Amino acid sequence: MSGPVPSLDRLPGDPRYWYAGLAVLLVAWPLLFGAFWARIGLGALMWIGLAQSWNMIGGYAGYLDFGHGAYFGIGAFAAGIAMAQFGYPFLVGFGLAIVVSSIVSYLVAVPTLRLTGAYFAIATWAFAESIKQTALVTGITGGTFGLSLPRSPDTFVGVPVPFAISETFFYYAMLVLCLATMALTYYLFERHEFGYRVKALRDDQDAAESLGIDTTRVKRQVYVLSCVVAAVFGSVHAWYIVYIHPNDVLAPIITDRMVIMALLGGLGTLTGPVAGGLLVFLLERLSSVFLGSTTFYLPLIGVLIMVTVLFAPSGIIGILRGEVDRDDVRKNVKELGEKFDLL
Amino acid sequence: MTDDILRTTDLTKRFGALTANDGISLSVERGEIRGIIGPNGSGKTTFFNTVTGFYQPDSGSVHFDGEEVTGWEPHRLARRGLGRTFQIVSPFKNMTVRQNMLAVQTDDDRSREEKRDRAGEIMEFLEIDHIADNEARGMSGGQQKLLELGRVLMLDPEVVMLDEPAAGVNPALESRIMDHIHELNDEGRTFVVIEHDMHVMKTLADSVSVFDSGSHIAQGDFEEVSQDDAVREAYLGGTTAEDDEVPI
Numbered sequence: 001m002s003g004p005v006p007s008l009d010r011l012p013g014d015p016r017y018w019y020a021g022l023a024v025l026l027v028a029w030p031l032l033f034g035a036f037w038a039r040i041g042l043g044a045l046m047w048i049g050l051a052q053s054w055n056m057i058g059g060y061a062g063y064l065d066f067g068h069g070a071y072f073g074i075g076a077f078a079a080g081i082a083m084a085q086f087g088y089p090f091l092v093g094f095g096l097a098i099v100v101s102s103i104v105s106y107l108v109a110v111p112t113l114r115l116t117g118a119y120f121a122i123a124t125w126a127f128a129e130s131i132k133q134t135a136l137v138t139g140i141t142g143g144t145f146g147l148s149l150p151r152s153p154d155t156f157v158g159v160p161v162p163f164a165i166s167e168t169f170f171y172y173a174m175l176v177l178c179l180a181t182m183a184l185t186y187y188l189f190e191r192h193e194f195g196y197r198v199k200a201l202r203d204d205q206d207a208a209e210s211l212g213i214d215t216t217r218v219k220r221q222v223y224v225l226s227c228v229v230a231a232v233f234g235s236v237h238a239w240y241i242v243y244i245h246p247n248d249v250l251a252p253i254i255t256d257r258m259v260i261m262a263l264l265g266g267l268g269t270l271t272g273p274v275a276g277g278l279l280v281f282l283l284e285r286l287s288s289v290f291l292g293s294t295t296f297y298l299p300l301i302g303v304l305i306m307v308t309v310l311f312a313p314s315g316i317i318g319i320l321r322g323e324v325d326r327d328d329v330r331k332n333v334k335e336l337g338e339k340f341d342l343l
Numbered sequence: 344m345t346d347d348i349l350r351t352t353d354l355t356k357r358f359g360a361l362t363a364n365d366g367i368s369l370s371v372e373r374g375e376i377r378g379i380i381g382p383n384g385s386g387k388t389t390f391f392n393t394v395t396g397f398y399q400p401d402s403g404s405v406h407f408d409g410e411e412v413t414g415w416e417p418h419r420l421a422r423r424g425l426g427r428t429f430q431i432v433s434p435f436k437n438m439t440v441r442q443n444m445l446a447v448q449t450d451d452d453r454s455r456e457e458k459r460d461r462a463g464e465i466m467e468f469l470e471i472d473h474i475a476d477n478e479a480r481g482m483s484g485g486q487q488k489l490l491e492l493g494r495v496l497m498l499d500p501e502v503v504m505l506d507e508p509a510a511g512v513n514p515a516l517e518s519r520i521m522d523h524i525h526e527l528n529d530e531g532r533t534f535v536v537i538e539h540d541m542h543v544m545k546t547l548a549d550s551v552s553v554f555d556s557g558s559h560i561a562q563g564d565f566e567e568v569s570q571d572d573a574v575r576e577a578y579l580g581g582t583t584a585e586d587d588e589v590p591i
Contacts, residue, residue, distance in 0.1 A: 193455070196435075196442045196443075196445055197448060199437060199438055199446070200438070200446040203436060203437060203438075204435065206417075206433075207435070208435075209416070210395065210417055210418075210421055210428075210429070210495075211418075211447045211448065211497070212418050212448040212498055213447075214416075214419075214448070
């Protein structure tokens with residue numbers, strides 16, 4: 001049985017050693033490089049996971065969800081409300097994030113997945129905006145004041161745990177979630193018949209229906225799954241940063257980043273969101289830390305998006321796989337040159 | 344008494360002022376190969392789409408294997424045993440041939456292994472097993488037609504509706520496709536085939552239905568319908584031709 005080959009299999013030597021080396025590096029990362037790099041690693045893992053969650057519906061199913069960030073915020077506020085307003089431990093908030101995001105995403109999926117293309121994108125964007133505005137005027141979310149979450153050894157499971165709820169703890173939490181998301185994506189979308197059905201409806205919905213695939217049901221399943229994954233990351237993020245505000249965890253930029261990461265990395269691929277997530281997050285963080293600019297990365301990303309769309313629509317992973325058609329690139333360069341009188 | 348596996352009664356489908364199917368009543372016997380011919384725009388593909396649930400009929404009914412299935416969703420009909428292909432071949436290009444086969448969803452309780460075995464058998468039968476792990480985007484047009492047929496066979500359908508199976512296929516592959524249809528028909532499967540190539544229709548179909556301007560104007564074996572005045576009128580706009588059959 002063949003399928004998309006994980007990129008490490010293409011490196012020289014026995015891929016098992018590469019996987020083992022990567023595993024050791026990921027586990028030892030905060031111990032080797034300290035708190036600053038643990039924070040960078042933590043952020044990268046979260047954004048890779050979020051980009052992968054968007055990739056499920058946007059890449060594999062081909063539905064451009066521009067409201068996906070709302071579920072990150074819903075997860076954050078579900079955990080935040082459980083912990084800050086009701087005094088429950090994080091695990092209850094975590095469970096609540098799953099339940100609430102499942103219900104909300106299903107209710108959104110029923111009407112919006114009847115739409116396609118730009119109509120679906122606009123509907124989901126409007127949904128996300130309405131959630132943000134609602135959170136800003138609702139008391140239980142803290143409204144414009146936001147919510148502060150407690151963080152002490154007894155706020156994890158309700159009784160004190162014998163380890164510190166520290167930067168390192170959150171790094172490992174994000175590592176576990178990110179690896180679980182990758183494993184789930186690999187199994188469901190690359191190996192299981194479910195993934196073939198998702199790709200089938202993306203390629204040709206009528207043909208998929210004619211082959212017994214209940215496309216309405218499959219679309220809803222993918223949408224709910226992708227939203228729950230985003231909410232799960234949101235819940236951990238809320239506890240990690242301790243203070244959440246609708247303008248932060250429900251900001252449209254969260255969706256934008258997920259889309260850009262998946263697009264740059266390679267839509268509908270397992271490793272695309274990893275490549276795109278790392279590239280965008282590191283560009284942003286490192287330009288902020290080393291160049292002192294929080295906006296320098298934005299024009300760079302803009303250029304990268306244009307280059308990707310025009311010359312490498314299958315993203316970084318497509319380039320690595322040699323899927324870029326040189327004739328297409330030449331043709332696009334020529335057309336652009338002629339259009340702007342450069343040639 | 345005939346054993347009809349598919350029957351439509353007064354099936355009508357309109358698109359605004361255009362009546363694409365106008366009260367079509369047609370019965371297909373279990374185990375036959377029924378051809379459907381007619382000039383472009385005569386309503387053949389609309390008939391396929393309405394029978395298989397892609398269009399909701401404005402009036403009339405569809406019965407399949409003794410059960411009324413009018414208005415059923417396409418996937419439900421497919422799982423019930425009514426398979427179809429499309430005029431424009433539509434493989435899932437980003438998947439391998441095998442994955443295309445395994446994407447098919449049925450209601451039976453076959454295990455994953457059994458489904459994989461079944462996919463292997465069908466690919467072997469259609470002689471596309473050597474490209475099982477190739478991406479469908481790299482297949483030739485004829486191979487894509489075979490893959491489409493293979494995917495439909497994964498449904499284990501009682502009736503297979505084929506929309507122009509020989510269109511754009513080279514003669515050698517066309518002959519292979521026809522052989523496969525005959526073999527599958529010998530196993531007891533019923534076929535309803537739209538085809539413009541009259542040589543194909545003459546050798547393939549047990550009986551032929553002729554559509555014109557949304558109506559079912561004639562039915563019989565190929566020789567009968569090719570002599571039918573209404574059919575000649577539909578194809579030639581008159582009966583002055585010396586030909587003894589409808590034009591190719």
